[in-house]
Amino acid sequence: MMKPSIPQGTRDFGSDVVRKRRYIFDTIRSVFEVCGFQPLETPAMENLETLMGKYGDEGDKLIFKILNNGLDNPTKHDRAQEGLKKVLAGKSSDLLTERALRYDLTIPFARYVAMNHAQLSFPFKRYQMQPVWRADRPQRGRYREFYQCDADIVGSNALINEVDFVHIYHAVFQRLGIPGYELRINSRKILAALAEITGGKEKLTAITIAIDKLDKIGLDKVKLELEERGILPHHIGIIETYLQIDGSNEVKLAQIHQLMQASEIGKKGIEEITYVLDQSASPSSPPNVSIDFTLARGLDYYTGIIFEAKAPQQIKMGSIGGGGRYDDLTGFFGVPNIPGVGISFGVDRIFDVMEELQLFPETIEGGTQVLFFNMGEQESKAAYGYVHALRRAGIATELFHESVKKEKQFKYAEKKGIPVVAIIDGEHMTNRSCSVKNIRTGVERTLPFDLLVSTLTKDLATSPLSSGLKN
Amino acid sequence: MMKPSIPQGTRDFGSDVVRKRRYIFDTIRSVFEVCGFQPLETPAMENLETLMGKYGDEGDKLIFKILNNGLDNPTKHDRAQEGLKKVLAGKSSDLLTERALRYDLTIPFARYVAMNHAQLSFPFKRYQMQPVWRADRPQRGRYREFYQCDADIVGSNALINEVDFVHIYHAVFQRLGIPGYELRINSRKILAALAEITGGKEKLTAITIAIDKLDKIGLDKVKLELEERGILPHHIGIIETYLQIDGSNEVKLAQIHQLMQASEIGKKGIEEITYVLDQSASPSSPPNVSIDFTLARGLDYYTGIIFEAKAPQQIKMGSIGGGGRYDDLTGFFGVPNIPGVGISFGVDRIFDVMEELQLFPETIEGGTQVLFFNMGEQESKAAYGYVHALRRAGIATELFHESVKKEKQFKYAEKKGIPVVAIIDGEHMTNRSCSVKNIRTGVERTLPFDLLVSTLTKDLATSPLSSGLKN
Numbered sequence: 001m002m003k004p005s006i007p008q009g010t011r012d013f014g015s016d017v018v019r020k021r022r023y024i025f026d027t028i029r030s031v032f033e034v035c036g037f038q039p040l041e042t043p044a045m046e047n048l049e050t051l052m053g054k055y056g057d058e059g060d061k062l063i064f065k066i067l068n069n070g071l072d073n074p075t076k077h078d079r080a081q082e083g084l085k086k087v088l089a090g091k092s093s094d095l096l097t098e099r100a101l102r103y104d105l106t107i108p109f110a111r112y113v114a115m116n117h118a119q120l121s122f123p124f125k126r127y128q129m130q131p132v133w134r135a136d137r138p139q140r141g142r143y144r145e146f147y148q149c150d151a152d153i154v155g156s157n158a159l160i161n162e163v164d165f166v167h168i169y170h171a172v173f174q175r176l177g178i179p180g181y182e183l184r185i186n187s188r189k190i191l192a193a194l195a196e197i198t199g200g201k202e203k204l205t206a207i208t209i210a211i212d213k214l215d216k217i218g219l220d221k222v223k224l225e226l227e228e229r230g231i232l233p234h235h236i237g238i239i240e241t242y243l244q245i246d247g248s249n250e251v252k253l254a255q256i257h258q259l260m261q262a263s264e265i266g267k268k269g270i271e272e273i274t275y276v277l278d279q280s281a282s283p284s285s286p287p288n289v290s291i292d293f294t295l296a297r298g299l300d301y302y303t304g305i306i307f308e309a310k311a312p313q314q315i316k317m318g319s320i321g322g323g324g325r326y327d328d329l330t331g332f333f334g335v336p337n338i339p340g341v342g343i344s345f346g347v348d349r350i351f352d353v354m355e356e357l358q359l360f361p362e363t364i365e366g367g368t369q370v371l372f373f374n375m376g377e378q379e380s381k382a383a384y385g386y387v388h389a390l391r392r393a394g395i396a397t398e399l400f401h402e403s404v405k406k407e408k409q410f411k412y413a414e415k416k417g418i419p420v421v422a423i424i425d426g427e428h429m430t431n432r433s434c435s436v437k438n439i440r441t442g443v444e445r446t447l448p449f450d451l452l453v454s455t456l457t458k459d460l461a462t463s464p465l466s467s468g469l470k471n
Numbered sequence: 472m473m474k475p476s477i478p479q480g481t482r483d484f485g486s487d488v489v490r491k492r493r494y495i496f497d498t499i500r501s502v503f504e505v506c507g508f509q510p511l512e513t514p515a516m517e518n519l520e521t522l523m524g525k526y527g528d529e530g531d532k533l534i535f536k537i538l539n540n541g542l543d544n545p546t547k548h549d550r551a552q553e554g555l556k557k558v559l560a561g562k563s564s565d566l567l568t569e570r571a572l573r574y575d576l577t578i579p580f581a582r583y584v585a586m587n588h589a590q591l592s593f594p595f596k597r598y599q600m601q602p603v604w605r606a607d608r609p610q611r612g613r614y615r616e617f618y619q620c621d622a623d624i625v626g627s628n629a630l631i632n633e634v635d636f637v638h639i640y641h642a643v644f645q646r647l648g649i650p651g652y653e654l655r656i657n658s659r660k661i662l663a664a665l666a667e668i669t670g671g672k673e674k675l676t677a678i679t680i681a682i683d684k685l686d687k688i689g690l691d692k693v694k695l696e697l698e699e700r701g702i703l704p705h706h707i708g709i710i711e712t713y714l715q716i717d718g719s720n721e722v723k724l725a726q727i728h729q730l731m732q733a734s735e736i737g738k739k740g741i742e743e744i745t746y747v748l749d750q751s752a753s754p755s756s757p758p759n760v761s762i763d764f765t766l767a768r769g770l771d772y773y774t775g776i777i778f779e780a781k782a783p784q785q786i787k788m789g790s791i792g793g794g795g796r797y798d799d800l801t802g803f804f805g806v807p808n809i810p811g812v813g814i815s816f817g818v819d820r821i822f823d824v825m826e827e828l829q830l831f832p833e834t835i836e837g838g839t840q841v842l843f844f845n846m847g848e849q850e851s852k853a854a855y856g857y858v859h860a861l862r863r864a865g866i867a868t869e870l871f872h873e874s875v876k877k878e879k880q881f882k883y884a885e886k887k888g889i890p891v892v893a894i895i896d897g898e899h900m901t902n903r904s905c906s907v908k909n910i911r912t913g914v915e916r917t918l919p920f921d922l923l924v925s926t927l928t929k930d931l932a933t934s935p936l937s938s939g940l941k942n
Contacts, residue, residue: 004521004582004804007570010514012583015597018510034862036839036869039489043481043616044515044572044602045535050475064516067536067568069606097538099478101515111475112483121886123872126486131515135540145514158872160851167859279852282859333475368507380631381750388638388753391505398507401594401629415592 009144023364031171032127040126042108045099054107062135065097101133105150114333122155152342162305165343166280170287177359180312184292188302193266198235212296252291303327311353321345371413374400375425383424393457480615494835502642503598511597513579516570525578533606536568572604576621585804593626623813633776636814637751641758648830651783655763659773664737669706683767723762774798782824792816842884845871846896854895864928
């Protein structure tokens with residue numbers, strides 16, 4: 001007999017975790033919705049050709065491909081054989097596989113916009129919260145199935161969109177009660193300017209890759225890598241000066257201005273960062289935005305402002321969100337000139353941060369609130385009427401499934417963390433009353449049938465236990 | 472340049488459909504929760520061996536298998552070659568694929584219970600609402616990716632659980648406002664008794680398969696099929712009598728009693744149906760349950776009461792839900808003797824029924840409620856403060872992304888169905904006022920800055936447009 005297990009890098013979520021994750025999703029969704037974003041859902045499977053070639057060579061290797069159906073069918077031998085030959089020759093084969101699992105939400109969104117652009121009204125603001133799959137080596141905090149929560153605005157070059165995203169990050173982290181988060185901001189234009197003044201445009205990728213590693217490997221190793229990538233010593237000096245820019249946002253802007261005054265694209269980048277900072281300043285609730293010129297966001301397709309949200313410093317967690325502006329979302333799919341800007345929330349990491357800081361409100365606990373004991377067939381029938389009435393009033397209620405010793409029924413309530421037990425036995429039937437015990441407080445009372453529902457509804461509706469269950 | 476498309480049998484869901492589907496999910500979830508069920512989520516991928524052999528030969532063929540990763544890697548040639556040989560030899564190969572996509576929610580649930588039974592408290596009541604994937608030939612109303620919504624109670628033989636499920640069906644359809652749904656009920660024990668008296672136990676499968684086709688092929692062809700399957704003519708006569716049982720529930724019970732009085736298992740089945748009908752009778756809100764002895768529920772693993780929920784008769788749709796009792800959920804996974812009962816809602820079909828009968832409430836429309844026009848940089852900055860304030864009050868609000876002609880901004884509001892536009896231009900800045908127009912009613916007014924947020928919040932909160940967005 002097989003011992004059951006689940007694939008490496010995947011997870012089951014029990015009720016407690018589902019409820020907490022739902023709280024995060026609901027919070028993010030409510031902010032997206034109130035800011036005018038519309039939901040979109042795309043299929044888990046995409047055509048292989050939609051995904052391949054979009055994530056770089058490394059990304060392509062991590063795409064989960066789905067075996068074509070009917071492969072095991074003997075009449076399909078030839079097809080399968082042909083498919084395998086192609087695979088063995090190192091070519092991806094549409095005979096063995098022509099579908100794959102979603103690797104992120106951006107490419108499916110681009111595919112959707114390209115397919116539907118004639119019907120959409122631009123700027124098009126969509127959000128999407130769905131799982132993605134990556135065949136990455138599983139490790140602590142890295143899963144093969146995980147959710148992404150994205151919001152994008154496409155069809156607009158206006159920087160007001162970036163400002164909106166600063167506020168969205170702020171609103172989400174504020175509503176989740178995550179203190180001390182930090183939103184870092186930079187511009188790819190400034191990185192482009194840095195490349196211009198340290199060896200030319202063609203060095204942009206090399207410089208970006210090296211800078212992106214700063215957090216992990218430190219300045220000395222970044223310098224070494226720049227040297228290996230053919231950057232000249234005095235250019236490395238400029239990059240070092242750049243990476244060491246520090247201080248308040250104002251001080252940083254002054255320093256970068258000095259470094260980049262000769263570069264048109266550099267000045268443009270500085271102007272954009274200044275605009276976003278100015279516009280998002282709010283006297284009542286200032287978002288915690290700081291310029292970080294070392295922010296590079298890997299090799300993504302970003303071309304303008306880039307963001308990274310960092311977890312509170314006391315937690316070694318790093319990025320809990322990120323995003324940026326891109327010039328051409330749908331060019332891959334034959335629809336050019338749709339620029340946009342988008343952000344993403346890292347729900348798994350946000351979950352870990354909130355667990356570690358114990359930020360989940362008790363009110364999302366959920367679960368059954370009242371258990372009626374089963375004291376026999378007649379008694380159960382009487383109790384069942386009150387079970388229904390309480391459920392209609394939004395109170396999660398159960399009737400124990402069998403008439404057994406009270407101890408056993410009590411134990412069930414305790415194990416499930418049900419706070420209130422209600423007993424209607426033969427004597428209660430005669431008196432038309434019910435014995436009600438609050439397990440947490442130990443308080444026990446007898447309530448007449450007439451007042452049972454109204455009393456319990458009032459008690460439980462005003463306790464923190466009930467919210468989230470009503471409705 | 473490739474023309475983008477999505478795989479056959481899959482769908483993109485735009486905002487309108489996402490919101491309507493979410494309304495159905497939320498309604499079902501609220502009923503599950505209030506009845507004491509706990510949420511569970513399992514991974515999209517399961518180990519292939521968890522799924523294979525659980526759905527019959529036909530089912531096995533419809534499982535989407537995931538190609539092992541690293542197959543395209545040249546160093547893995549030998550492994551791949553070995554894998555293909557096995558595939559070509561007609562053997563499933565764990566070298567080519569060892570993971571597959573979830574085919575239903577029951578087997579992953581069984582796998583979960585088997586893995587965690589020592590930690591769970593029984594009876595264990597879980598619900599699960601996730602997509603499943605089947606390589607079925609796509610056709611109208613049949614998709615390769617679709618959601619299932621299941622609730623199960625395991626670890627209890629008590630019929631009170633079946634009664635609870637009757638009420639759950641009733642509560643869900645009542646909350647969704649689906650009039651004229653019908654819940655049909657039968658027992659596999661009665662079908663077993665029918666086999667006993669018409670040729671013996673070993674005919675149960677043949678008889679079940681034939682009866683299951685009654686709706687599609689009609690009585691004459693069912694009789695023909697029974698004949699082909701070796702049922703004797705006088706036994707076919709009994710089956711015909713059985714299938715023609717008609718009338719009220721009471722009349723049907725009397726007739727079946729007459730037919731099955733010699734069968735112990737038959738009497739047990741009748742007793743159970745009688746109990747469930749009696750216990751679920753409610754004077755205030757009687758669930759619409761009718762006995763249907765022709766109900767068979769295919770070749771599933773059911774052993775007791777079976778359910779099928781039918782769409783309102785005026786809609787040719789058939790089953791919108793089903794379920795039943797099983798004896799041994801986790802035996803496959805080495806943990807015997809966990810009986811249970813479960814039901815499922817067919818969300819795609821419920822969606823179609825509700826669309827056809829126009830049952831979705833207008834309040835779930837969602838979308839942006841107020842658009843502030845962009846009248847220049849200073850004006851926008853002033854407007855943006857009110858955008859924030861309205862958002863904090865739960866009103867979905869946008870600021871147009873660029874300062875262009877009013878006509879263009881107005882058109883955006885119209886296309887997106889935004890009911891209220893707000894304009895703050897230079898003159899308004901001086902007067903500290905804002906012009907507010909309701910596009911639907913045509914009413915236009917000027918509101919002082921001080922009253923803008925409170926007035927709009929009050930107006931929109933009391934209109935049906937707002938609910939679902941406040942949170």
